[in-house]
Amino acid sequence: MSLLSISEITPYMYLSGYGCIYEIKVKKLGITHIIDCTNIPNPKKFDGIKYLQIPINDGETEKIEKYFDTVIKFVKEAKDSDGKVLIYCSAGVSRSPTLAIISLMTLENISLKESYHHINNIRPIISPNTGFWRQMINYEMTLKNGESTVSMLKGMKKAVPSVYLQRQRTKAVEISKKFDINKDKVDEVLLKEVYQNISKEDSYNKKKIKYLEYYHFLEDYLWMSFNEKTYSHEYLMLIVIIFTEKYKSRSDVWKCVKDYPDNFNFFFKCILKRLLEHGETKNLFKKVYLIGLLDAFMQSLEIEVIKENVVPVCNILMLSNISKKQRDVYFGNNIKIRKFYNKSVFDFEKKSDEEKEEAKFYFNFYWELLKRFCNILKDFEENDYTEESIYRLKYMEKCLEFFIDIESQLTTRRFFNCLLKASHLIAFCQLSELITTDVGTNFSKLVGKLIYYSNFEIDEIYGKSLTLSEVEKEHYKKIGELQKACLKVANEELHDFYCLNVSAIDNRNVIKKLASQVSGETLANLMEHLGLINEEEMSKLTFPQLIEILILHSERHINQRDQVNDQPLFPSEELIWDEELIPYDNYKGDEILPLDKLNLKFLTLNDYLIRNFNLFKLESTFEIRQEIEETLRRMMPVLVYENLKSKTEFYGQSNKGLQILSSKIVQIDKPKVGEKVPSIVKGEIQYVLPDNYSNINKKKEWDSIRKHDVCFLVTVKAKFDREICLRNESGDVISNDEFREKLFAFFSKNNNFFDMMEVVNVRGCEVECFIDKYGEPIEDYEFEDNAKKFDGLKRIMRVIFDSNQFQKDYIKRVNNKVDSDIYSSFNVIIKRESKSNNFKGVLETIRQLLNTECVVPTWLEDLLLGYGDPSSAHYKEIGTANATLNFNDTFLDKDHVIESFPNNEVFFSEDIKYNGPFKITFNDLKLKYDENCKNSTSISVENGPSDKCVLKNDMNKKNKIRFTPSQIEAIKSGMEPGLTMIVGPPGTGKTDIAVQIILNLYHNYPDQRMLIVTKSNQALNQMFEKLILLDINVKHLLRLGHGEEALQTEEDFTRYGRVNYAENMRNILLGKVKFIKDSLKIEGDYEYSCETAAQFFKIILSKMWRKFIVESKESTNIYESFPFKEYFEKLEKDDNIYPSTFNFDIASAVWKNISDIFMELSKYRSLELLKNKKDQSEYLLTKEAKIVAMTCTHAALKRKDLVELGFTYDNILMEESAQILEVETFIPLLLQDPINNSNRLKRWIMIGDHNQLPPIIQNITFQKYSNMEQSLFTRFVRLGVPIIYLDKQGRTRDEILQLYSWRYPNLTSLPHVQNNNQFKVNNPGFVHNFQFIDVPDTNGNGEICPKPYFYQNIAEAEYSVTLFKYLRLLGYPAEKITILTTYNGQAHLIREIWRRRCGDSKFYGSPNKIATVDVFQGQQNDYIILSLVRTENVGYLRDVRRFIVAMSRARLGLYVFGKFSLFEQCIELNPIMNVFKTKPMSLEIYENEMYSSENETESDISMNKKIIQNVDEFRSFVDKWYREKISSKNNS
Known part of the structure; x- marks a missing residue:
């Protein structure tokens, strides 16, 4: 069925789109009546035909129902007069089918459901919009006493009518049943039936494909039987289509390929052959699928069988397709590559004819594909813009995307680039008229991207x-x-x-x-x-x-760098609303976009940085667009007239936006030497704070804007005309209330932003300062004291504009000869929250890196780009591994050492101490340097260094954790040079390992400095709370950035907190100097400063100690001659650690204690010279702090400052690595300048879990299409970098562990989980410790979606809150209960229901948290209540990583509410759902068992089991119990 055909619905009614309305066609069919729904001005009309005009747009808010009766009457007139009526709209998809469905339903007295199915069978492309469906349902309910045969299901991204989903599901289930019976046998008839069922004339039915993929048609039937004997075109295309669907959804795409790799070679060859076959232009849509899958292979080269087939196609024999002279030019003076080519030709000639034919097919493939592209481009040019042109354009765009992906990785680019240039494809594209048309906009951008990569600054032969x-x-x-x-x-x-x-x-x-x-x-x-x-x-x-x-x-x-340097960092209106570069959040997976992709490999570090720069900027711009649109909607711009001139006024209010009184440029400085743009451009913005704010805090928010904050200035023109809207249809003036109602309706219901207003300009700016009423700048530090300097509510803000953008605007203004200046036309200022306003700083940092010589460690460079041996950075391969390591207090005793190395023979030295510390030599590493070491599996253990005298406080700081063998291997690897990758499943002690690695490096390498980087402040705080409990001097700890206020410690570890600490420590130490001076009865102010104290130590104390040493050799009672007796007595009283018999060792320990005081004081002397706190904090950062911690965002923002300060470090430890963006992981590697053109970084420890949720990306297009959600940690895992899996967890019960342990190799529980009664005793009041409670659709209504992605499920929300109430009635502490859900909408609903059901009751209290699974990642609680929400479609829960997070948050009890039949069908979730199947689907409880924190044994009480059938029953039971409990309490 084509858009260009007229469909006969009944003998008297026809349906079509506008494009096929020709007089000959219409007259030939005998049409007598026409209903025109196009809203096109002056539509074509034919003589002798009666017309009905329906002026309506295809919008969900359009009121089409008001025309229903008129249309029905018109169609009935045509029917009764034996005439024929044609109903048409633009495409015959939404408006006209709506009217046809209603007419057929009414005139033939059938149901809405039957009417739809009848028309859909004839014209499958119909798809009325959601608003039209709702109105049709209401119309049927009006006719049939409130009943309708169709309901709206909120299961997809938008609501859909049940008739469609029911029809598709029925067909899918029928097919799934058929192939379930015939899994071992290929049924050709079935395959053809399925293929025909999903096929349209010029495309495939995507919704039907989704059902086939969902019901495992590929895995359970198609793939395992595909071979040369069973091959058919339908069979191949079905596999291709479903693979494509899986790849779009980013589910476990290649699982069946890995399970049955033998089928892939033939499958791959079939794809290549089909691509080179000639066929009808209409069938090019099939080749789009083939090219798309080939591109997916190109992005998945970590799969060995895919790599083995894909990479060899790009071999050097490709060059045999070009002339000898062209090859000579390509080879140049490179003898090696010329020899390699000649050898390859020689080897080819030795093959048999059959082998030659096959080899020739492969190395000719890309040349043939390039020629096919050029021919199709030529056909496109010669045939103007026909219907077939659409297929050609889509095919060419897909090919260009594929060629770009080939060019963007060295593995495939090396010889292909020469072929691409020899084909002249780019030249043909550049000369095409298509590139200058609106239709070819995307094509033009793809060609530009291909040109960029074809000329990339790289030696493609050597990859340099x-x-x-x-x-x-x-x-x-x-x-x-x-x-x-x-x-x-x-x-x-x-x-x-x-x-x-x-x-x-x-x-x-x-x-x-x-x-x-x-x-x-x-x-x-x-x-x-x-x-x-x-x-x-x-x-x-x-x-x-x-x-x-x-x-x-x-x-x-x-030049690449110049391209980035010339870009403005702030987005303008052109970029913000460029939907090809920044699509709205409606990504379906079929789009072909001119966007960068982050995959396994990159060409160079510049390529790596530029791709990340572009994507980070676009992702930030998407967020900015959302905020600007939301703010302007709330401000409600209205067009008013004053003195016959129009202007825009604002009738609404937004916390983030204010109207600007005036804006102007106040300073333009000359360009710097060698630059073309002004060195700085400053402006002044004047606005007034509204005086009607109900909350004074809102005013404070605007006055809390500080230096370096980012704002956006907007010029907006209203489209809501006040004068027109003040009158009704009769021309009478309406009341103010009616006007406000009209105004709110316009801005709240109209979905199209640009129907509301026109955004003329958007410019970003950085705040420099505020200006007081005297014209003087107000500095940040004096802001609070000088607020009175403002002129009432008026504010003048001085801002800095982007010089690159200003230069572009100036050139455009001069070239267009325009007098108006956009910088004086702004009428709205928009502020953003600080935490979401870091994009400029990050982009500046990436640009700085591009303009500096990026020097990463030599052992890391190839791996970062995705090439070389994945294990090359591992400590066993790096070549500088230490065979002997001092483990300090890592091991608790000798037995712990033996337990930690089960595969090694352990030899202890004769004088070994049972409790350590231990120093271990690994003979497998020693072998490389010591030929006499024979036994490579043995390890030698000796005593590690320890202090003779240890204070009690230090004893309390020793490690008390009995680390497991895998944890010990992680600690060992972290102590060695190179890259350490640690995958830590939930509850496996990732933070404990991190702090132990830090502790060991701190003690073993006192001259080295450690940088700690995490994603969140919460993780940073958790690590600091554990670090300060260990044997680390707190003066060496420094935490940069915000979030320190949540740290549960008395110490302040911020920069200024450390300055205060240093000052305090200096005063304490000088106090000790005074005590020593007074105890020796010496006169003088030696405690005045660090300098005078140093003189005191050198001139007096050292002399006294030397004298004592001489005298002690001759004296029998050295205590009498000991000069520091009084100080010794104080130490003895404080620490009580010395024996009663005084000896020289004790005297030496006391002298060491005294010496340490003065040694410590010498380090604070610099602070006396630096009077400014900022200078003092920078000194501590660069000289004193040995362990510096920050979030990845802070590292990205402050890189320039840190480098300028001379900040250095030797080791990096990253926690939450799998949740950090690729570029935010890379930047911390380069927070220091190289020394002698080399990076001093020695160790990089990454700890994370790629099986849990990835970095959060707001725009789904960048997340999926550009793969921006992939962290560097995950990329390294994909590349095959050696990983240490932690395999013992201590968080949750063994039975709950089953729900996610399948995802991790050999994950089991620690002994305390198996032995501790807390984990052994069942949850009081429950029959089961975990359950999936099936919540079917209540009254036919399950999930709802009041706005996009805002899914809710009332039944599950009620169930969740009721279960919380039940737990509280049993006596469970509220703080040990958390309610989680998978959608923000459900979290809002649960909070609302909790407020209604429990908010007024002090008895129930509040759960620890009501949050989404995503927000709760990294946290845990004893009892988790989880609502899955969805009832029609699994949605993004197909991403098993989200399910892993959800299942692993509970320690003792997990109760999940959801529709079991839905999630059971999802193949990705099968391992989890199979565990849930072992328990009943109804909640089972014990009525007479109560929770007690003291009860650690199984209850002996005889308990009555009760099975809860539904939420209503449960709510009644709980409410009744609550009333009884309250009544009993009142009576007592």
Whole structure:
């Protein structure tokens, strides 16, 4: 069925789109009546036909029902007069089918459901919008006493009518039953039936495909039986289509490929063959699927069987498709690659004919595909814009995307790039008219992206990044060769050309002008001489094509760094609403977009940074767009007239937006040397704070804006005309209330933002300061004291604009000869929350990295780009591993050492101490350096270094955790140089391992500094709380950034907190100096400063100690001659650690204690010289702090400041690594300048869990299409970097562990989980410790979706709150209960129901948290109540990572509410649902068992089991019990 056909619904009624309304067609069908629903002005009309105009748009808020009766009457008139009525709209998909369905239902007296099915069977493309469906349902209910045969289901992204889903589900279930019976046998008839069922004339039915994929058609039936004997076109395409669907959904796409890899080779070959087959243009949509899957293979090279088949197609024999001269140009002076090619040809010639044929097919494939593309482009140009052009354009865009992905990774680019240039595909695209049309906008951007990668600054043979000078050198070489060729081939025509300098001839216009001076034959000879074309092409290529090829070869390309440097960091209105670069959040997976992708491999570090820069900017812009639209909607711009001039006023209010009184530029500084843009552009913005704020805090929010905050200035023009809207249809003036109602309806119900207003300009700016009423700047530190300087509510803000954007605006203004200045036209200022306003700082940091020499450790560079041996950065491969490690207090005793190395033979030294500390030598590492070491599996253990005298406080800081073998391996690896990757499942002690690694490095390498990076402040605080309990001097700890206020410690670890601590410690130490001075009865102010104290120690105390040493050798009672007796007695009293018999060892310990005081004081002397707290804090950061912690966002924002301070570090430990964005993981590696062109980083420890949720990306297009949600940690896992899996958990019961342990290799519980009564005793009041409680659709209504992605389920919300009430009645503490859900909408609903049911009762209290699973990641509680919400579609819960997080939050009890039959069908969730199947689906409780914190044994009480059938029964039971309990309490 095509959009361009007229469908006969009944003998008297026809349906179509506007595009096929031709007089001949209409008259031939005998049409007598036409209903026009297009709303097109002056539609075409034919004589002799009666018309009915229905002026309506295809919008969900349009009131189509008001035309129902008129249309029915008109259709009945045509029917009764034996006429025929044609109903049409733009496409015959939404408006006209709605009217046809209603007419058929009424005139034929059938149900709405039957009417829809009848029309849908004839015209399958119909799809009335959601608003129209609701109105049809209401109309049927009006006719049939409140009943309708159709309901709206909120199961997809939008509500859909039940008739459609029921129909698809029925068909899918029928098919699934068929293939379930015949799994071992391929049924060709079934395959054809399925294929025909999903096929349309020019596409596939995507919703039907989703059901096939959902019911495991691929895994259970198609893949395992696919081979040469069973092959058919339908069979192949079914596999391709379902693979494509799986790849879009990002489920476990290649599981069946990994399970049955033998089928892949034949399958892959079939795809390549089908792509090269000739066929009808209409069938190009099938090739789009084939190309798309081939591209998916290209993105999945970590799968070995895919890599083995895909990569060899890009082999060097591809170059046999180009001429010898072109190959010679490509090889240049590279002898090795030339030899490699010759050897490959030689090996090919030795093959048999059959082998040659197969090899030839593979190495010719890409050349043939490039030629096919060029031919289709030619067909597109020759056939104008026909219906078939749509298929050609889609195919070409998909091919371009594929070619870009090939070009963007070295593995496939190396030889393909030469082929791409030789095919002249880019030149043909550049010359195409398509590239200049609106239809070809996306095509044009894809071509631009392909040009960018084809000219990328890289030596593609060696994979080496080219420096600027090397790029220049290569460019000069090209121009030089061109000039030489001109001298030889076109001496007469271009006699001046070869005398010009390079900069005079390397731009497009000059080359085009010069090339036009010669004949086509001469130009062809010139280009053949250069190796740009072959002899065959000399006569085939047109003159413009030859010129374009020459231009692409010779013109100067903009440097990558310059491209980024010239970009504004703030988005303008053009970028904000560019829907091809930043789509609205309606990604379906079929889009072809000119966006960067983050996958396994990158070409160079510059490529890595630029891709991340672009995507980070677009993702930030998407968030900015949402905030601007929401703010402007709330402000309600209205068009008013004053003195016959229109202006925009604002009738609404937003916390984030205010109207601007005036804006102007106040300072433009000259460009810096070598730059083209102003060095700084400043402006002043004047606005007034409203005086009607109900809450004074809202005013404070605007006055809390500080230096470096980012605001957006907007010029908006209203479309809501006040004068028109003040009158009704009769022209009478309406009341104020009616006007306000009209106003709110316009801004709240209209979905299209640009129907409400026109956004003319948007410019970002950075706040510099506020200006007081005297014109003087107000500094941040004096803001509170000088607030009175403001002129009432008026505020003047000085801001800094983006110089690049200002320059662009200036050039545009001059070129367009426009007088108006956009910087004086802003009328709205919008502020954003600080936590979501970090984008500018991050983008600046990435740009800084691009402009500096990025030096990453040599052992890490290839791995970061995705190449080389994945294990090359592991400590066993790096070449600098330490065979002997001091583990300090890691081991509790000798037995712990033996337990920790079950696969090693352990040898203890003779004098070994049972409790350690231990120093261990690993002989497998020693082997590399010591040939005498024979037993590589043995380890040697000796005593580690320890202090002779240890204070009691230090004893309390020793490790008390008995680490498991896998944890010990993680700690050992973290102590070694290189990359350590630790995957920590929930509850496996990731933080404990992290702090132990830090402790060991702190003691073993006192000269090295550690950088700790986490995603969240919460994780950072948890780590600090554990660090301060260990043997680490707190003066060496420093925490940068915000969030420290949540730290549960008395110490302040911020920069200024550390300054205060240092000052306090200095005073304490000087107090000890005074005590020593007084105890020795010495006069003088030696405690005045660190300097005087140092003199005291050097001149007096040291002299006294030396004298004592001499005397002690001759004295029998050394105590009498000991000069520090009084100080010793104080130590003895404080610590009570010395024996009663005084000896020289004790004297030495006391002297060491005294010496340490003065040693410590010497470190604080610098603080006396630095009087400014900022300088003092920077000194502590760069000189004193040995363990510095920050979030990844803070690292990205402050990199420039840290580098300028000279901050250095040797080791990085990252927690929550799998939740950190790729670029935010990379930036912390470069927070210091290289030394001698090398990075001093020695260790990189990454701890995370890629099986839990990834980084949060707001825009689903960037998340899925660009793969921006992939963390660097996950990418390393995909690459095969060695991983240490922690395999013992101590968080949850063993039975709950079953729900997620299948995802982790060998994950079991620690002994305390198996032995502790807390985990052994069942939850009081419950028959089961975990259950999936089935909550079917209540009264036919399950999930609802009042707004996009805001899913709710009332039954589950009621059930969740009721279960919370039941737990409280049993006596469970409220703080031990958490209610989780998978959607924000449900969390809001549960909070609302809790407020209604429990809010007024002090007895119930509040749960620990009511939150989403995503927010609760990284946290835990004893009892978790979980609502899954969805009843029609699993939705994003198919991402098993979210389920893993949800299942692993509970320690003792987990109770899940959901529709079991829905989740049971999801193949990804099968391992979890199979565990839930072992328990009943109804909640089972014990009526007479109560919770007690003291009860640690099984109850002996005889208990009555009660089975709860539904939420109403449970609520009645709980409410009755509550009333009885309250009554009993009152009586007592």
